[in-house]
Amino acid sequence: MGAQINDEAFEGFSVAAPSTRPPKCSNPPKRKEWRQLSKPQRLAYLDAVKCLTTTKSITSFNNTLNRFDDFQAVHNSQTDQIHFVGFFILWHRYFVATYEKALREECGYRGAQPYWNVSQDATLTDINTLRSFDTEIFDPRYGFGGNGEYAEHTPANNPLNISGGTGGGCVQDGPFREGHFVTNFPTRSCLKRDFIPWIFNTFGQQSVVDSVQSQPDYATWALAIEGIPSFDVPNIHASGHFGVGGVLGQAGNAYNSPGEPLFYLHHGNLDRIFWEWQQQDLATRLRQVGGPVAPFDYGGVNVTLDFEVDIGELSGRVPLSQLMDIKGGFLCYEY
Template sequence: MLALILATSAVEALGATFNYSQPDIDSGKALQDLSRIAKENALKRLSDSSSGCTGENVRVREERIAYTKAVECLIETPDVYQNISGAKSMFDSFGLLHYYQTPYIHNSAYFLLWHRAFVWIFEEKLRTVCGYTGPFPYWEWGLDAGGVEQSPLFDGSPTSMGGNGEKVNRSQGLFPGGTGGGCVKEGPFSNYIVNLGPLTASDPLAHNPRCLKRDLNTEICRSSASLKNTTEVMLESPNIELFQANLQGDFRYPESRKWGLSVHGGGHFIVAGDPGGDFYFSNIAGTITMMNRPPSRNGTLDDVMDLEPLGGAYTLGEMLDTVGGSPFCFVYE
């Protein structure tokens, strides 16, 4: 899911001309090269940084085992929304923040930069509240398009994010179901209690304790979030407006219909299960909400995003650079 932010870094390549072969696009070789270019461009800007970001303190985003322990710490930390009965932890508070702002942060100018700030604030809480010292991980979905169930992220081992949900037989939905659907029984987060949701409940913010569910879906990963899809979205989006539309699957733009559920939607539905397991899944509702509202004006660099009570208020301009001129000091590996 966090590979969305890797794509954000690569947006610097928009407008440039690249001549990758189709086999290189399909295999991920082109994406690897785009990621290298994005990192090099970020590091070149370090000398111009005004925020204290240097080559010595810049964080490199790689996966580390300690991350799961830090998340478990947030799950044990009290929530910051005192008036919501269903929220029991700071982890729940992040879901609530996303839930409340969903109507404004999808299919809009806020989409990429709001989520960049959101993930950064989450990382800062891992560090300041839970003492986490490692880099922040992201998931490149396309690496698992050959079989999500075999991914080291979901194999149920102590170093994973927990296993698949137990197999559940159910009727066909809008698209083919995955290989699980029931409660997660193996690995980290197998004992995690989901407190909020689902969104279809009469009161989605009420306390509704239940197990964490997952329904890993390789077919969705292959058809919507492959290395090929991620790379083509970057290469075939001549401006930021179309890049965001193609990334989100905004069907108001005919071009975006090429990539199925989109790499963004596909990233969510690869894991599927109970949306309350990670209230972040509520962003799917944002697409429907925004498509039923009149178009808003174009965003500007001075527009303000308010991430209280977990974070502060930031302008879009402050969120643009990950190594200077903003609170950030990181690159992707």
């Protein structure tokens, strides 16, 4: 007993290296597509998300009341630095893994972060008529509920004049319906959705994913998965964001998209696609990064493995080298 206390005291005085060594990854949670979960597993996940909304905030932002808000606020505060950069996919990998950790460690969730393979739902058949996608993802009991109530799209609230928004108001069914779920940051709001079927369906095609996966190196791959801010060129990232959030919903808002609980399933899917691409040549792709440090600065200074991403009060600062392997460094999960 006495010896143990001495050891601990000694640890306290030692340099940081031993205590910052990441723990070994054993028993990684296995992430599955939403529909691969049993119904009790789906309910357990939805309950854990609701639990985050009733667990006190740990961040110092104004208006964050709970742990769910914390994640939205951190993303919001960094939006202008973490998109259209070389570390986009790795920042979001770290962010989703930290959310998964919060669900497990703070809300007693025993499963893994599920993902939503949007390509499984993207269909071109009823592209302009579909109001509510017919998918178990939006199931009112075992899913995330459906579209928002219809709200008028005007030049004031739709300045880019994006066509095809079919909702825009508060979600009316499911666990995140109006009166049962709010986001508090930056201001209090119901969860809004504004399904845009043509974007979801054309951008979500498996062929779009296939062309991303054919990219030969990290920098071109990273650009392909994120896409460019244009509705003329299909990209898989925009499919989940604008297909669900459209013009007026949280998912379609670059700053506040993590206010949409499906954000974590959509980005889980992008991460799964990343890991599948990495596995095509793992030896190389566990160590290959690239793309700009500064937004849109293609051809400028590129990120390296030493480049650090920082999700602040959620989990701090980590070099990209620690985020390359989903079962090593700071990460511990699998697909």
